[in-house]
Amino acid sequence: MRVKKHPDIRSGELLDCAQRLFFAHGYDNTTINDIIREAGVSKGAFYHYFSSKEALLEAIAARLARGSLEEIRPLLNDPTLNAVEKLNSLFAGSRRLKVELAPQLRTMFDVIFRPENIVLFHRVDQAVTRIVVPLLADVLREGTEEGLFDAPDPEAFAEMLLLFRLSLSSMMHEALRKSREGNIEQAVKMLDDRLKLYGTAIDRVLKLPDGTIEVAETGFVRALLDDHKKGSE
Amino acid sequence: MRVKKHPDIRSGELLDCAQRLFFAHGYDNTTINDIIREAGVSKGAFYHYFSSKEALLEAIAARLARGSLEEIRPLLNDPTLNAVEKLNSLFAGSRRLKVELAPQLRTMFDVIFRPENIVLFHRVDQAVTRIVVPLLADVLREGTEEGLFDAPDPEAFAEMLLLFRLSLSSMMHEALRKSREGNIEQAVKMLDDRLKLYGTAIDRVLKLPDGTIEVAETGFVRALLDDHKKGSE
Structure with missing residues (x-):
């Protein structure tokens, strides 16, 4: 039985x-x-x-995102950090997790960043966004109340800031391809530059000085792509 | 024969x-x-x-976008306008065309903004984006050279600024639904507020004062939605 x-x-x-x-x-x-x-x-x-294999991948992505947020949540409740520090910790935490989880994420990225997998990408992306937006909105509300930056509509601003990530997806697909072909330096530079712009765009939308929010970090992109290269050898 | x-x-x-x-x-x-x-x-x-009916709709959207840009192009070559005025003319021109073309666009919007039509939306959206990005990048380059605003990587900034439009699509779907149900005031306010935030986000990314770029315009949202309401009666 x-x-x-x-x-x-x-x-x-x-x-x-x-x-x-x-x-x-x-x-x-x-x-x-x-x-x-x-x-x-x-x-x-x-x-x-x-309902399908796609639904499974979506659920796996949502579970990974929820798990990551559980690891990050203590940071968000840390009373010694202000909202800018929390935003930076959020990105640093997500980078750290991405490197730790690189072997798993590589499989996920390899699948969802393929242009033919747009529906799957959209599902995974929506599942992750639904989890991240309320949390980001909380930090934006806190920072606006603290007078550290300016997000008049925290939910809408959280959504808009997260949209920038979409400018990374075609770039990420291209960088993975380049690093597989051995052009690792080119791939690292391409992705690194775009991550810096992502950070600058966030700074500006929140009226922070350029360079305040660090989405990029020396070594992160290389670690991610190098690992990817190793994994596919 | x-x-x-x-x-x-x-x-x-x-x-x-x-x-x-x-x-x-x-x-x-x-x-x-x-x-x-x-x-x-x-x-x-x-x-x-x-290859399919979807490919036809994509081609129709690309043709409408190219046609609109042909109408707008004289503005972009107008030596009496600076880059900020050109950006505003671009949005004003696209609003004017949207109202003029409302009966056609309504059909397109009704189809592509439905959540189940994400693939179609993505195709239409990509086709339009490929046409708009280089043009917007030219204006961003011009404004940065003129010292009017600051877009260090005009192509990347054009892509990022256009990403904000994606925060409109679920909102647009929702507003069309509300206006069909007769909640036109609510629908107008919802869409109008989001368009104002869209403008503010663009201002900030370019380091312009809030309220410089006008994506929203009194009456535009109402005209678009009212027309939609009429059309479906």
Whole structure:
């Protein structure tokens, strides 16, 4: 007899299983049949939780984002940090996590940044955005109240600031391609320059001096791309 | 015997025909068969030019964008205008065209702003962006050289400024829905507020005083939505 499990546990196990297979063999090389065989559930049970393989990847991305935010949350509640420091900690935290999770993220990036995967990209992106916007809006509200910067409509400003990330996606796809071809220096410079502009755009929208918010960081882009290069050798 | 026509003429006629049918009966209610019957071409000839109905809508959007830019181009070459005035004329011109073209655009907006049409939206949006970015980058370069504002990387800044428009699309979908339901005041306020923020965000990225670039304009949103309401009665 099959052991009855709580639905959240069952769907969590499916996610663990799918994540392990996607990251081990690649998203394209893993079928729904592989996942249900490995997880030991019926096809019916699978489709009860997830409508498609894309839905699984979306859920994995949302879970990674939620997990990252849990790690970052203590920073956001730290009373010794002002809102600018929190924004910078947020970006630094997300960079640190990106490097730590690079092997997993590489699989995700490789899939979602392909131009033909726009629907998937959009789903993953929306899932992550829904988690990040309220949190960013809180920091923007705090900084505006503290008089550190100026975001008159914190939710709308959070959405607009996050839109800048979309200017990175085609650039990221291109940089991954270049680094795979061995043009790592070119790829690093391209991505690094765009991350600096991203930071400057945020500074300006919030009326902070250029260079206040650091989205880029020496070494981060190289670590991410170098790791990517290693991984595909 | 079929009259041999130059390929550009033939594809232009297919576009005219599709545009007429889409705008008369709606995109969803028009089939490829309707279009080839009306245009008097074979299915083979149709697929020689367009891979799908979506590709047709994308081409129609690109043609409308190119047509609009042709109308706007004299402004951009006007030596009596500085770059800030050109930016404002660009937005004013695009507003004027949007009101003039409202009946056609309504059909397009109704289709592309639906959440299930994300792929189509992305295609139409990319087609329009490819046309607008180089032109906007020219004005940004000019204004930076004139010392009127500050866009150190005009192409990247043009891309980033245009990203703000994406914060409008879910809002536009919502406003169209509200105005159809009769909540026109609410819809107007919602869209108007967001357009003002869009303008402010552009000002700030370029280091201009808040309120310099006018994306919103009293009456524009109302005209667009009122017209929409009339059209669907």
